[in-house]
Amino acid sequence: MQVLPLPSGATTKESPSLGKLIVLTGPSGVGKGTLMQKLLQRHPELYYSVSVTTRSPRTGEVNGKNYYFISCSKFEQLVAQGEFLEWAEFAGNYYGTPRAAVLDHIQSGQLVVLEIELEGARQIRASFPSALSIFILPPSSSELEKRIRGRGQDSDEAIACRLHRAQEEIQAAHEFDIQIVNDDFDAALNEIETVLFG
Template identity: 80%
Template sequence: MMQVLSIQNGATTKECPPLGRLIVLTGPSGVGKGTLMRSLLQRHPELYYSVSVTTRSPRPGEIDGKNYYFISRNKFEQLVAQGEFLEWAEFAGNYYGTPREAVLKQIRAGKTVVLEIELEGARQIRASFPSALSIFILPPSFEELEQRIRNRGQDSEEAIARRLQCAQEEIKAAEEFDIQIVNDDLETAVNAIAAALFG
């Protein structure tokens, strides 16, 4: 019997066969989600990485359209009103969202789509895509997480304090997710994610 993937779009529900898979990778800021994702994609180019939209400024070395689509708050709010996001959330004073149609198109084409998103967005995906595999990345310790955030050298003390406060709350949510992986050693963590995806 063929399963049916239910895609929530406001009050309407469209049905389409689940040809591909949806994978959600989340965890607190500074835990190394981006680094893990880059390593995973280098090893498994067959995965489709969904590029998120954000209102935050690019960090050094980030490329528009590759790391994120960088847009204004006004434009983001227009896209929200038009129902263009699969999920969206505000985090640390900026909006982040996943473009709906790009993801659904890849799933319909049979691709495994990977989202690297914030906790609130990951919860939205779990609600609308219960069949998605959700992975929560944990730091080896809270002290190590703080060190990683500080080592970035990109945030003010106020921003660091905000990120750490959010991280404490986010870590409590780890049990909500299908798999928890501690990012202590990059190689070990990437192997654990790959094992979860490919058995």
């Protein structure tokens, strides 16, 4: 991964003639990743910002497509250099959004979509107040637990941690511009498309 420095004089301030930043967030297991994948398939004109993470790849994940997988020391070096638009720690791992690529695509007039955790989404709202923020909600706590267990990727302890964190995150849904319940996948996807494209 090549991380470019922010161009001289560049800031995160926006101009009305530029593109738009769209932030998709919600608790772990709510289906935001699957919604994002389908959205990108149907709308290749969207620019998806691939996040950087220190966690290990899951089965089938590809470096540079799903995430950029790097070491903790490299991540901390990039933080110190100011290379992230936002970054956060979640479930013992770091996640961050590379700054330069996002700003370049917004300046070229594109819709840029981020799929990030709550803490990072709050950072984006602070630095990009005109970003459109969408919070994906589960239909119920029991359904969320079923989805997380259905992944078969976490220990019981990790699942309990994710569910506890999810309840806290759901309390923050009102902070976001739009809340969408992912009960019916196609309906949720259509709601996102309506928000983005009218």
